[in-house]
Amino acid sequence: MRKPVIGVMGGAVADAATVETAHELGRLIAERGWVLLNGGRDCGVMAASARGASEAGGLVVGILPDTTAGKASPDLDVAIMTGMGDGRNLINVMSSDVVVACKGSLGTMSEVVLALKHGKRVILLGLEVGREYASFRASGQLTTAADPPDAVEQAAAALDAVA
Amino acid sequence: MRKPVIGVMGGAVADAATVETAHELGRLIAERGWVLLNGGRDCGVMAASARGASEAGGLVVGILPDTTAGKASPDLDVAIMTGMGDGRNLINVMSSDVVVACKGSLGTMSEVVLALKHGKRVILLGLEVGREYASFRASGQLTTAADPPDAVEQAAAALDAVA
Amino acid sequence: MRKPVIGVMGGAVADAATVETAHELGRLIAERGWVLLNGGRDCGVMAASARGASEAGGLVVGILPDTTAGKASPDLDVAIMTGMGDGRNLINVMSSDVVVACKGSLGTMSEVVLALKHGKRVILLGLEVGREYASFRASGQLTTAADPPDAVEQAAAALDAVA
Amino acid sequence: MRKPVIGVMGGAVADAATVETAHELGRLIAERGWVLLNGGRDCGVMAASARGASEAGGLVVGILPDTTAGKASPDLDVAIMTGMGDGRNLINVMSSDVVVACKGSLGTMSEVVLALKHGKRVILLGLEVGREYASFRASGQLTTAADPPDAVEQAAAALDAVA
Numbered sequence: 001m002r003k004p005v006i007g008v009m010g011g012a013v014a015d016a017a018t019v020e021t022a023h024e025l026g027r028l029i030a031e032r033g034w035v036l037l038n039g040g041r042d043c044g045v046m047a048a049s050a051r052g053a054s055e056a057g058g059l060v061v062g063i064l065p066d067t068t069a070g071k072a073s074p075d076l077d078v079a080i081m082t083g084m085g086d087g088r089n090l091i092n093v094m095s096s097d098v099v100v101a102c103k104g105s106l107g108t109m110s111e112v113v114l115a116l117k118h119g120k121r122v123i124l125l126g127l128e129v130g131r132e133y134a135s136f137r138a139s140g141q142l143t144t145a146a147d148p149p150d151a152v153e154q155a156a157a158a159l160d161a162v163a
Numbered sequence: 164m165r166k167p168v169i170g171v172m173g174g175a176v177a178d179a180a181t182v183e184t185a186h187e188l189g190r191l192i193a194e195r196g197w198v199l200l201n202g203g204r205d206c207g208v209m210a211a212s213a214r215g216a217s218e219a220g221g222l223v224v225g226i227l228p229d230t231t232a233g234k235a236s237p238d239l240d241v242a243i244m245t246g247m248g249d250g251r252n253l254i255n256v257m258s259s260d261v262v263v264a265c266k267g268s269l270g271t272m273s274e275v276v277l278a279l280k281h282g283k284r285v286i287l288l289g290l291e292v293g294r295e296y297a298s299f300r301a302s303g304q305l306t307t308a309a310d311p312p313d314a315v316e317q318a319a320a321a322l323d324a325v326a
Numbered sequence: 327m328r329k330p331v332i333g334v335m336g337g338a339v340a341d342a343a344t345v346e347t348a349h350e351l352g353r354l355i356a357e358r359g360w361v362l363l364n365g366g367r368d369c370g371v372m373a374a375s376a377r378g379a380s381e382a383g384g385l386v387v388g389i390l391p392d393t394t395a396g397k398a399s400p401d402l403d404v405a406i407m408t409g410m411g412d413g414r415n416l417i418n419v420m421s422s423d424v425v426v427a428c429k430g431s432l433g434t435m436s437e438v439v440l441a442l443k444h445g446k447r448v449i450l451l452g453l454e455v456g457r458e459y460a461s462f463r464a465s466g467q468l469t470t471a472a473d474p475p476d477a478v479e480q481a482a483a484a485l486d487a488v489a
Numbered sequence: 490m491r492k493p494v495i496g497v498m499g500g501a502v503a504d505a506a507t508v509e510t511a512h513e514l515g516r517l518i519a520e521r522g523w524v525l526l527n528g529g530r531d532c533g534v535m536a537a538s539a540r541g542a543s544e545a546g547g548l549v550v551g552i553l554p555d556t557t558a559g560k561a562s563p564d565l566d567v568a569i570m571t572g573m574g575d576g577r578n579l580i581n582v583m584s585s586d587v588v589v590a591c592k593g594s595l596g597t598m599s600e601v602v603l604a605l606k607h608g609k610r611v612i613l614l615g616l617e618v619g620r621e622y623a624s625f626r627a628s629g630q631l632t633t634a635a636d637p638p639d640a641v642e643q644a645a646a647a648l649d650a651v652a
Contacts, residue, residue: 002558002565035567061550061567067411067583067607069491076491078524078550080569081583085393085409086277087253094556094570106280109295110273114249117269118556130293132272165395165402198404224387224404230420230444230574232328239328241361241387243406244420246574248556257393257407281393412603413579432606435621436599440575443595456619458598 003059004159005035007096007120009111010045010127011104018103021126022048025100025148030058032152037096039088040064040080042073045102050075063088063095090114097162098155100145101127116141121158125151166222167322168198170259170283172274173208173290174267181266184289185211188263188311193221195315200259202251203227203243205236208265213238226251226258253277260325261318263308264290279304284321288314329385330485331361333422333446335437336371336453337430344429347452348374351426351474356384358478363422365414366390366406368399371428376401389414389421416440423488424481426471427453442467447484451477492548493648494524496585496609498600499534499616500593507592510615511537513637514589519547521641526585528577529553529569531562534591539564552577552584579603586651587644589634590616605630610647614640 006029010022026049029036036053038046040062050060054075062076067083082088086107093099093115101112103126112129115122116136124144136142145151169192173185189212192199199216201209203225213223217238225239230246245251249270256262256278264275266289275292278285279299287307299305308314332355336348352375355362362379364372366388376386380401388402393409408414412433419425419441427438429452438455441448442462450470462468471477495518499511515538518525525542527535529551539549543564551565556572571577575596582588582604590601592615601618604611605625613633625631634640 002568005567037567059548059566061569063569077548078494078526078567079491079584080550080552080580082571082580083411083413083583084250085253086280087247087250087409090248090250091569091571094572095568106276110276110280113269113273113276117249117273128295130295132291132293165405168404200404222385222403224406226406240385241331241363241404242328242421243387243389243417245408245417246420246576248572250572254406254408257409258405410576411579412606413573413576416574416576432602436602436606439595439599439602443575443599454621456621458617458619 003033003035004097005037005061005095006155007092007099007115008036008038008045008049008102009092009099009104009108010049010102011108012041012044012046014044014048014103018045018126019048021148022102023052025049025102025125025151026052026058027056028148028152029053030056032156035059035061037061037063037092039092040073040076041071045104047073047075063092086110093120094118096120098123098158100125100151100155103127123151123154166196166198167260168200168224168258169318170255170262170278171199171201171208171212171265172255172262172267172271173212173265174271175204175207175209177207177211177266181208181289182211184311185265186215188212188265188288188314189215189221190219191311191315192216193219195319198222198224200224200226200255202255203236203239204234208267210236210238226255249273256283257281259283261286261321263288263314263318266290286314286317329359329361330423331363331421332481333418333425333441334362334364334371334375334428335418335425335430335434336375336428337434338367338370338372340370340374340429344371344452345374347474348428349378351375351428351451351477352378352384353382354474354478355379356382358482361385361387363387363389363418365418366399366402367397371430373399373401389418412436419446420444422446424449424484426451426477426481429453449477449480492522492524493586494526494584495644496581496588496604497525497527497534497538497591498581498588498593498597499538499591500597501530501533501535503533503537503592507534507615508537510637511591512541514538514591514614514640515541515547516545517637517641518542519545521645524548524550526550526552526581528581529562529565530560534593536562536564552581575599582609583607585609587612587647589614589640589644592616612640612643
């Protein structure tokens, strides 16, 4: 069986607290034995979560918007070049079993929305999406985590529910 | 010079009032001499807006999620087959000069978010997106229209501002 | 009913004879009342065929590899921004009823191959593809035209066969 | 540093000899410590090469044309869902450091052509592409391997040349 894949989304530009959160999240994902998948670039939440997972010995997959690996994080084990720009956001979420969305902007929001559309369990970790998504909260598809350990606990429960 | 392209987004499933709104919007876009672009399928806001524009003699372009035209609206002049599913949502908004978002669900929301990310002027017509987008309202990139004539007036002003 | 769409493929860099061929082909396509679809950029076979069709009053659709219209031919009526680079080659051929391939290089070859894979009738006009494609010649899916009028005659026959 | 990625292309339908070749190729790639990347489905060259690499303890990445993993080979470590059909062929080759093309049909040919266009070293292993590609043979970008060990030797040399 393939290992679970946790997609970590979040801003390409991130403040220090968000970087720290993403780094811890990456580490915890790796410690669970899960694969971390993100957008692959060497900045923001992408770089920090990849580094956290890599330092803990986890497998890290980056789905890059680019045609070459020039802007890839050095912590990726596998770099997928899509050449599609934001078109790769859909690939990110379809390829994840659970999506954790850190603080971010419009790109991150597009990933949350597309993840919900494709039936993925989405855990918010520092991102607010508004009351327009109340029905997804009510069904349990969308939740908010207090911190990285909580996000990983919720992800574990979601993976158990699917398995 | 190419004619302006107005992207009309909205639900694949639509209630009667939304269908009527989309139909009127399509007609008004065509009467302005603009091209109407949408997701191309023969249902919901796509079908209704295409029909409205076609009946008024306008040019209608559909960007389909499919590999063939089997599910295309009969009112398209040009059917673009992307074979990308929701991946075509990004193409929809990048190919539009102004985006009008009718009532819809997650697919429509993804188009609003991606349109904002790509700097497009977005006009909401029956869709609520939440206060998370207040900064885009403040800058004038995102507005709400009261009805189809208002949406078309706002689109005209947006096109003037760009030209 | 939608008008037939003829996809015109060929090099982004083209010699004078190929430019002349593409220009005449574009004109003849427009004179038949068909839509011309190509890769949309302002160079080579794309620019020449678009200009030929536009001068003859035809409708011209360009499927661009880019995220914006900055490199689009001025003769497009509709510019579709895919942001996918060569990924748009598949969209080109899936969106065409018949594909005419002028002289070109690897991009053009990829379009011929993908067009054959998707069951499209392919007409070569100045391009050689090798004996590896003999079975497609034998079935009549792949033919060579002597000049633009011959290509358009063959396209007409192919459209009749489908209709 | 990321491990080298070898893209293995080839038919979704494959005869027994081709399956055996692909299986051996997968094994040899894994034994070198390289990542094997292919189209991910549970058939033909994809399934056989994935199985060969997996049995030898290698890392296997599949880039699927689908939106879900339902048709994925059981031997993938990472399944990337593109939802793009043949559009994923470009992602396959852009994400590979070296491409080995086994016997296949039009899909495989499209990958060879796109790989050459993106400057990738391509090794043919049971596929003929025609004299139209003589210039790529002359430059050494395109070669033919006699058997899987030869293909892997050539890949090693290509990786050395890049590094």
